Amino acid sequence: MNYHFITIEGNIGAGKTTLSHLLAKKYNARLILEAFADNPFLSKFYENPKQYAFPLELFFMAERYKQLKELIHTKDLFQSVTVTDYLFTKCLLFAKVNLPEEEFRLYQKLFEIIHQQIPQPEILIYLHVPVNKLQSNIRKRNRPYEQSIPDEYLFKIQETYTNYIKQHNLKTLFVDASNADFLGNEKHLQVITDALEKDHDYGQRYLTLP
Numbered sequence: 001m002n003y004h005f006i007t008i009e010g011n012i013g014a015g016k017t018t019l020s021h022l023l024a025k026k027y028n029a030r031l032i033l034e035a036f037a038d039n040p041f042l043s044k045f046y047e048n049p050k051q052y053a054f055p056l057e058l059f060f061m062a063e064r065y066k067q068l069k070e071l072i073h074t075k076d077l078f079q080s081v082t083v084t085d086y087l088f089t090k091c092l093l094f095a096k097v098n099l100p101e102e103e104f105r106l107y108q109k110l111f112e113i114i115h116q117q118i119p120q121p122e123i124l125i126y127l128h129v130p131v132n133k134l135q136s137n138i139r140k141r142n143r144p145y146e147q148s149i150p151d152e153y154l155f156k157i158q159e160t161y162t163n164y165i166k167q168h169n170l171k172t173l174f175v176d177a178s179n180a181d182f183l184g185n186e187k188h189l190q191v192i193t194d195a196l197e198k199d200h201d202y203g204q205r206y207l208t209l210p
């Protein structure tokens with residue numbers, strides 16, 4: 001395996017956490033997972049987005065900073081393997097969708113100061129799942145506060161992620177995960193692990209699953 005710091009990204013309900021667990025197990029990696037359940041503003045935000053978006057986004061940024069900055073002090077960061085189920089930039093992408101212009105500019109200033117201190121992954125795996133499938137995943141896992149997420153919100157998040165990936169020269173495995181079943185179908189996981197054995201150029205590489 002060619003990479004020491006791998007990040008999985010994707011829309012809400014794309015299956016980031018499942019794939020992160022599987023890769024961490026396979027590579028005996030340090031696993032860093034989003035601590036969204038600790039965010040006291042999340043369920044309030046879904047009920048009243050305008051009122052709670054700013055504290056929600058600040059809380060996420062602070063928590064992610066706390067988790068990821070510890071990696072800087074990890075002496076063996078590039079000898080061992082680390083898998084995370086979010087990119088620090090996720091804060092900025094969600095904030096762009098959720099905050100009004102002026103608040104977003106303030107948030108962006110803070111983000112840029114903090115971002116410089118965070119180590120960046122060597123490779124990003126982006127799970128692309130169509131909105132109707134995301135909605136069915138969200139219904140299945142049944143977190144009460146997520147049950148009325150409008151399609152429009154998921155489309156906006158999807159578009160913000162894909163634009164970000166297009167505009168930034170990250171090493172990205174862009175996976176068509178419409179029918180992904182990483183837990184139940186070994187061949188699906190194999191596509192990812194095979195790709196991680198190759199040395200990729202910067203930019204996007206598209207992967208489909210059998």
Ligand SMILES: Nc1ncnc2c1ncn2[C@@H]1O[C@H](COP(=O)(O)OP(=O)(O)OP(=O)(O)O)[C@@H](O)[C@H]1O
Nearest residue numbers: 011012013014015016017018034036060091094146
């Ligand atoms: N910056 C943010 N702003 C608003 N909501 C956020 C933000 N980050 C995460 N969330 C919300 O927190 C919850 C968990 O998000 P996340 O996408 O990390 O996990 P997930 O949907 O469980 O992932 P997956 O199903 O792909 O494993 C979702 O309801 C998501 O919308």
